[in-house]
Amino acid sequence: MFDALFQSGWGAYAMMLFMLIPFLCIFFYVVIRKSIIDPSPSTADKKSFKKFEYLWMGLVVFVFVTVNVASIQFMPTVITANAAASDENIFDVDVSAVSWSYDISEQTLEVGRPIRFSAKSEDTMHSFAVYHPDGRMLFTMMLMPKMDGPTSLIYTFKDPGTYTVRCLEYCGLSHHDMRDELTLVASN
Ligand SMILES: [Cu+2]
Structure with a gap:
């Protein structure tokens, strides 16, 4: 609508x-x-404001802490750490980014299985962002060149379909063309 x-x-x-x-x-x-x-200047009792100020600060702190604690389990780094600690069967995918394309070791993947994307950049700053077929961004990894090892993230896809990979770090003339696809299929 x-x-x-x-x-x-x-x-x-x-x-x-x-x-x-x-x-x-x-x-x-x-x-x-x-x-x-x-x-005219205010004649209100300043002490009565003090109580309201403490109440207000308390509410702000409460909301801040609650939102953070409740959302921490949805953070990609926390999901990755939990998946790595579990004894689930993780499928490894290596990604290499170079201006202006990706080299992805396996582009047809299974739904419901944790996938560890280990990505690196061969030349300049790139990123590896994955979008759901409905257009939602699921996660992104910043890929810095000359790192000792790849950047890793574990993600478990829920829906089959064609996912889009995009670079979200401006990397030069054809940055906007730097995209690829992942195909998610139902598990057997
Ligand atoms: Cu780019």
């Missing part, structure tokens, strides 16, 4: 307005109140 909005960019604009308007309303309310309606 909202596809047209978000494909044209109007959705992002509407979202920005939606988030800014409440702040603008409060801002102008305070400015008008304190400069036109009642410009």
Whole structure:
């Protein structure tokens, strides 16, 4: 339903307005109140604000910690560490990036099996970003040249289909053409 909005960019604009308007309303309310309606200095009890400040800081810390703790298991590095520690059968894929293409040791992969992508760059800064067929980015790895070993990440695909690989680090003239594909098939 909202596809047209978000494909044209109007959705992002509407979202920005939606988030800014409440702040603008409060801002102008305070400015008008304190400069036109009642410009005299505040007589409010400062102590009562202290309590509210502590409460507010407590809430901010609580939300920050909760969001981080709840989302940590979805971080690619944590998923990789957990997969490496388990005794699941990991399938290894070697990736080599060079301006402006990839050399991927195996491009037809199985759904449901952890895959360890070990990637390196042969010349300059590149990245290895994998996109779901529906357009969502699943993960990206930054590939720096002249590293001792490859950068590794373990990922388990859930859906069969054609996944797109893209470079997300600007690497020169044909950076936009630096893409490849992975085909995910259902496991036997
Ligand atoms: Cu690039």
